[in-house]
Structure formats: structure tokens, C-alpha cells
Amino acid sequence: MFCQAFPAIEYVFGLLEIMNEMELGRNRYRTRDCLRTPKEFMKIWRELQILNVNCMYNYATIVVPANQWLFSIWCVYCIYGFIKLDGPFAFITFVAAVLILTYLIVMFSVLAQVQLRSTQVLNSWGSQRQSLLFKKFLRSTRSIKIYIGSFYFVDHGMVLNMLKFISESTVNLIVVN
Incomplete structure (x- = not known):
């Protein structure tokens, strides 16, 4: 699982950096201005969508x-082990819980940034006066999202629901035992 997750991290940070360069209205850019023309935007955005579908x-x-469910249950x-155990095992489970919780919050918050940033990029281009063809392109274009399975995608609300699941499941496990 970790061997496949590490390339995903590079993909997400690369995608966020490309979206930063494509957004209009910033003071400084690392790339040339000719890459922020409507023609180049349409080409690069479709390429990003195809890359996202393949990833x-x-x-x-x-x-x-698997990252979401296995690490949440772990x-x-x-x-639970931190609360119920004592001695060095309690400390070990406390450290493990903090590390896992930090990983889940950071990883899924970064994944949620993809949808947020892509919406911001599309809105920045939509506020410009452009040709009719480009306006139709923007209306037909969706934001880029990181999906979990085929049912839903990662956003900040999903991160909060994941934390709610962890806290409710921990309380349920403590009450049962």
C-alpha cells in the first residue's frame, strides 16, 4: 500500500503546482505568460483531466x-489501546494513534485541496472576458477531483466525517468493553 501511495503524493503536489500556475490574477508566476492563453488553458486542462482519469x-x-479505511480502523x-492499556504499551499505542491521525488529516486535506484549487482556477478564468467558444468550454468543464471508489470524492467535509467516524467508533468500542 505504501509503495503505491508515495507516487500519489507526488502526483497530487504536482497537480496543485500546475493549478497554481494556471490561475489568473496572481502577482508572480514561475512560467511564461504565453502558457496562460485561452488556447493553452483548454489544452492543458484537458490533459490534466485525462491524467486524472488515468490516475x-x-x-x-x-x-x-484502503488508506482511508485501514488507517481509520487502525x-x-x-x-482504544491507549485508553485501556497501561505501561509502555499504552505509550506505544498513543504514539501510533497520533501518527496515524496526523497522516490521515494531512493526506486527505491535501487531497481535498485538488478539488478546491481546480474550482478556483476555473472561476478565475470564468471571470475574464473571453470568446464564445472559451465560455462554452468553461461551462462544459468540471473541476478535477480525487475520487474514493466510484461513489464519492475527497473534500474537506469528507475529512471531518472521517474524524467523526474515528471518534464515534472509539467511543462505541470503549462503551462495549
């Missing part, structure tokens, strides 16, 4: 859902 074909089916048991 989600690999990651959305197994890697991202975090629940580590928090």
Missing part, C-alpha cells in the same frame, strides 16, 4: 479507499 483508475479503486484500535 484515478489505479488509485481510486484500491489505494485511496487509529480507532490505537486510541
Whole structure:
């Protein structure tokens, strides 16, 4: 799972950097201005959409859902172990719970940034006066999202729901035992 997750991190940060360069209205850019023309934007945006579809074909089916569910369940048991155990095992499970929870929050918050940034980029281009063809392109274009399975995508609300699941499951496990 970790061997497949590390390339996903590079993909997400690369995608966010490309979106930063494509957004209009910034003070400084690292790339040339000729890359921010409507023609280049349409070409690059479609390429990013195709790249995202291909990456989600690999990651959305197994890697991202496995990261979410396995680490969430592992975090629940580590928090439970921290509360119920004593001695060095309690400290070990506490450290593991903190590390896993930090990983989940950071990783899925970064994944949620992809959808947020792509919406901001599309809005920045939509506020410009452009040709009729470009306006139709913007209306037909969707934001780029990181999917989990085929049902839903990562956003900040999903991160909060994941934390809610972890806390409720931990409380349920403590009450049962």
C-alpha cells in the first residue's frame, strides 16, 4: 500500500503546482505568460483531466479507499489501546494513534485541496472576458477531483466525517468493553 501511495503524493503536489500556475490574477508566476492563453488553458486542462482519469483508475479503486479505511480502523484500535492499556504499551499505542491521525488529516486535506484549487482556477478564468467558444468550454468543464471508489470524492467535509467516524467508533468500542 505504501509503495503505491508515495507516487500519489507526488502526483497530487504536482497537480496543485500546475493549478497554481494556471490561475489568473496572481502577482508572480514561475512560467511564461504565453502558457496562460485561452488556447493553452483548454489544452492543458484537458490533459490534466485525462491524467486524472488515468490516475484515478489505479488509485481510486484500491489505494485511496484502503488508506482511508485501514488507517481509520487502525487509529480507532490505537486510541482504544491507549485508553485501556497501561505501561509502555499504552505509550506505544498513543504514539501510533497520533501518527496515524496526523497522516490521515494531512493526506486527505491535501487531497481535498485538488478539488478546491481546480474550482478556483476555473472561476478565475470564468471571470475574464473571453470568446464564445472559451465560455462554452468553461461551462462544459468540471473541476478535477480525487475520487474514493466510484461513489464519492475527497473534500474537506469528507475529512471531518472521517474524524467523526474515528471518534464515534472509539467511543462505541470503549462503551462495549
